[in-house]
Amino acid sequence: MIDERPPITPAELQRAHDLTGRIGDAVSSKLVGQKSLRRALLVTLLAGGHILMESVPGLAKTLAASTLASAVDGTFARVQCTPDLLPSDIIGTQVYSPQTGAFSTQLGPVHVNFVLLDEINRSSAKTQSAMLEAMQERQTSIGGTTYRLPDPFMVMATQNPIEEEGTYVLPQAQMDRFLLKEVMTYPTPTEELEVVNRIESGVLDDHHASGAVGGRTTLDDVGFLQGLARRVRVDESIKKYIIDIVNVTRDPGTYLGTEQARYIEYGASPRAVISFLLAARTGALLAGRDHVVPEDVKDFRHSVLRHRIILTFEAVAERVRAEDLIDAVFDSVTAP
Template identity: 60%
Template sequence: MTLTAEPSTPVQPTELARAHDILTTIVRAYGAKVVGQSSLRTSLLVAMMTGGHVLLESVPGLAKTTAAEAIAEAVQARFKRIQCTPDLLPSDIIGTQIFDPATGRFDTQLGPVHANFVLLDEINRSSAKTQSAMLEAMQERQTSIGGVNYPLPQPFLVLATQNPIEQEGTYHLPEAQLDRFLIKENLDYPSLTDEAEIVRRVNSGIYDDAAPALASASIDDVLFLQSLVRRVYLDPSILNYIVQAVFVSRNAEQYLSPDLAAYIQYGASPRASIAFSAVARALALLNGRDHVIPEDVKFFRHQVLRHRLILGFEAAADNVEPETIIDAIFAAISVP
């Protein structure tokens, strides 16, 4: 089967130059607040440029809030942080109607989800009903309060976090909901050098509210990047490469060794192919190109697939990580 890419207006050199200047400004402003964590920075940029959302798994204290605030500040966007707890209600996130005795009317109070960048901290601590309300807002790009729809601002990015070391009192995210996140990033501890730099910056007061902000980009710049990403050229051979990788995940017994194939319970859905296409285009633009190459697809293969592959209990028993299966999938297909 041969797939064809959608025709689009080619990206012009002047547009590439403008994109490079915008991204350089954002990265510089982000780097002034966040030390290291280059993969997280790339994930946030990719999500911002594609309109997707990020699921972040890490232990506490690894600058998740700082990173989200930094990327929002770098583009002069509104930022809100929601701390999830078991008693958090959907109305606490999307908003509600409050009766005003003075006027005898109900006034609509929009919730914190009505911001450009939303940090949903420890999403697995909120109830299933609250998770559903948040994920619906992510998917529909609007909330409904009192029968009236309220569109969310553009751009809109959710960074949802999970703590992998503490599961008591949590509500596991169903696989169907995990699939709605564009990418999943696993965050690790900083290096010795990075941690020393973090302490030095804290002591210098760089995180104080009074600290001067670096020159930043704007919301219009982000919208420009989003429009440009959709026009990055995706060759039919690259599109075939993407679809083949996802197809192998669903038919592993035909392509992988029997021991590895047995670990996969369910493969990735077509959302994975869509995600690969969007992420590869964003990575191409980040690297100053107007076209996608195979390395753009492979570079974020773990982030795109690790939360979409459903492994059986044998994988957990044998300590087999999703990344091992993903690497085997890409090794089983030919690179265009």
């Protein structure tokens, strides 16, 4: 099959470098440390996907999401998920007006460029399912009418791993729709001191501008970057490499040792292959290349697979890390 997409020019690569640098600088002006999260957010945006962020409270997940939206002049909404949250609270509903005697449609907070679902695992299964159509089809249905979501549209969901009481575990069908899952860690003492200094200086106040020096980045620029990412070349050998990796997760007994294979109950779905392609293309673009190399795939191994590999009860009981199993999977496949 011949790839008919035009090759990326040096001028386009330079423009992409300038734009992504601006976005990164804008996010860094508010967010201290968390380099992995900053990169994951940018990759998810350029790949046109959604991201799941997991960490204990207070690690600036909300700040990162709102700052990214502000950096590209996008609309932003935050939804605090609770057990009594209804689907209509997210997608919208029809409201009756006694004055006119007619119903009017009131769109919900999901109708923005960037929506943050804070502690998504606290909302009921019915409410969680309301996001499926929005995430996959980029539309919502209210009163029999379909409403397209803005472009770009990105869902950033968070969950707290230390408080399980009163939560609803996300079904695998919905977990699979997140391009990446990023697990955040505590800041270093040096980074935490920088956070304190920024708070005292007022940098983190809501009124403080987060735009980067050198001009503003717009949603049109995001569209350009997304289109450019789709034109990054992926050799057939890289595609086969990705497919081989995902196949190992489905048949670990053949490729991994018995000790590790018994910890994997179900492997990754075909969406993992697609996610690897999208993330690797975007990662290559951020690195200033017009083609994907094996390291681009390996860089996203944890973020793409950690929420797609289902561990056995034995693995959970023995506190086996999904990341260690993913490393073993990659070690079993020879890179091109």
